[in-house]
Amino acid sequence: MLTSSWRIVRVVSASRADTERVERAKGRSGHSRPSRLAATSQSDIERRHLPALQPTPVPAAELVSSAYDVRALLEELAELTGCGNAWGLRVLRRNVELALASPETLDRPENQVDFIEELAEAVWDGADSGFRYAVTPAATRDATHAREERRQAIVDRFDQLADHLCKQAERWQALEAEAAGASVAGPRPPHSGHMV
Numbered sequence: 001m002l003t004s005s006w007r008i009v010r011v012v013s014a015s016r017a018d019t020e021r022v023e024r025a026k027g028r029s030g031h032s033r034p035s036r037l038a039a040t041s042q043s044d045i046e047r048r049h050l051p052a053l054q055p056t057p058v059p060a061a062e063l064v065s066s067a068y069d070v071r072a073l074l075e076e077l078a079e080l081t082g083c084g085n086a087w088g089l090r091v092l093r094r095n096v097e098l099a100l101a102s103p104e105t106l107d108r109p110e111n112q113v114d115f116i117e118e119l120a121e122a123v124w125d126g127a128d129s130g131f132r133y134a135v136t137p138a139a140t141r142d143a144t145h146a147r148e149e150r151r152q153a154i155v156d157r158f159d160q161l162a163d164h165l166c167k168q169a170e171r172w173q174a175l176e177a178e179a180a181g182a183s184v185a186g187p188r189p190p191h192s193g194h195m196v
Contacts, residue, residue, distance in 0.1 A: 053179050056109045057172035058165060063112055064103045066161055070119065071096045073154050077131070080151045086130030092122040109172075116165045123155075123162040131155050 058066075074093050078084030084093075095118050098105075105111045123131060132155075135147040 053175050054172060056107065057112050057116070057169040060103070060106045060112075063106045063115065063165070064100070066165065067096050067099045067103075067106075067115075069161065070158070071100065073157060077151065077154050080135050080147050080154070081133035082136050083130050083133035086128065086133065088122045088125060088128035089130040092118065095119075113169055113173075116162075116169045119158075120162045120166055123158045131158065 056063075070092070074089060074096065078089065083089060095115060099115055106115065122128070135144060135151050138144040138147055
């Protein structure tokens with residue numbers, strides 16, 4: 001079954017017998033990022049009652065509110081660690097500012113999925129250490145310790161936000177795939193053994 005996709009990918013033909021389901025990499029919290037879904041069998045779709053599909057993965061107002069939270073957390077994290085120029089944080093800050101400058105762009109599902117994926121990549125990407133910088137020292141050891149605890153709380157909040165939004169996007173993608181599969185009526189053509 002073909003589902004809509006919002007990324008440009010290189011298509012490679014492979015025999016179905018040579019392929020297995022692929023799981024996306026897990027983030028720091030052990031939760032997966034939004035992924036493109038595998039085909040669901042028609043009998044599975046027919047057995048389940050399909051809830052009404054929302055137009056977007058996350059209500060736009062909720063995602064805009066999350067973007068404001070992300071901006072505030074980014075500013076505080078940069079102040080605590082001096083990591084404001086780390087690549088991942090700069091890219092995420094730019095994406096947040098673009099979303100907040102034109103919140104109507106978050107009314108489109110593909111923009112929402114992109115925003116959520118970019119947040120997850122920034123938070124869970126082990127190659128970019130921006131979220132793991134040590135805090136800048138304070139006047140006292142206790143003050144430095146308090147700053148480190150706050151930094152960890154901010155990182156945990158980023159992780160929770162990314163996880164929550166990813167789960168909503170995955171749930172929406174699953175419902176979208178099921179709705180697309182349920183709307184296909186009539187016999188299916190035989191499978192040729194190759195996926196394109």
